[in-house]
Amino acid sequence: MSAAILGLGISVVAAVRVGVNDLGADIGNSLSCASVASLTGRYAPRYLPQDFASEREADYASNQDSENLGYYYGRRVEWFRRNMDSGNYTEGTWDGTGTEGMSAGQYLDLIELMAQELESRGDYPVPGQPTADELRAQFNSAIGC
Numbered sequence: 001m002s003a004a005i006l007g008l009g010i011s012v013v014a015a016v017r018v019g020v021n022d023l024g025a026d027i028g029n030s031l032s033c034a035s036v037a038s039l040t041g042r043y044a045p046r047y048l049p050q051d052f053a054s055e056r057e058a059d060y061a062s063n064q065d066s067e068n069l070g071y072y073y074g075r076r077v078e079w080f081r082r083n084m085d086s087g088n089y090t091e092g093t094w095d096g097t098g099t100e101g102m103s104a105g106q107y108l109d110l111i112e113l114m115a116q117e118l119e120s121r122g123d124y125p126v127p128g129q130p131t132a133d134e135l136r137a138q139f140n141s142a143i144g145c
Contacts, residue, residue, distance in 0.1 A: 033145030043112045047090060047105035056110060060117040073114050073126050080107040080135060089143050108132075108139055 083104035092103030118124035
């Protein structure tokens, strides 16, 4: 009888451990797929280092509208799509400078920051371009969110 009770106890502990591990994985997946806002209400990048993202945000704020609308937003969307098409979702070869070798996730961070700046100027959404939310949904679908 003692052996049966001990065996049942071990089975229950094993089942609870599996359930807790599964719950932890579910929470981790949910957090990795959620859009994140900082305490200031500004977009918080998920794939770029905060210092690099802050520098880009300052650049975008100082740019003329034509620079932001044409080159930055349009080109970032183009590069995001190239990375999505090649399956380079989160593992780029970026060395921390410029934008060469960035992953789709890193470009999406730049797009989100750009969209935030354009919206603050009343220039968003950009006609003929997908919104950051549409691109985020495409990205999340590709990475299984």
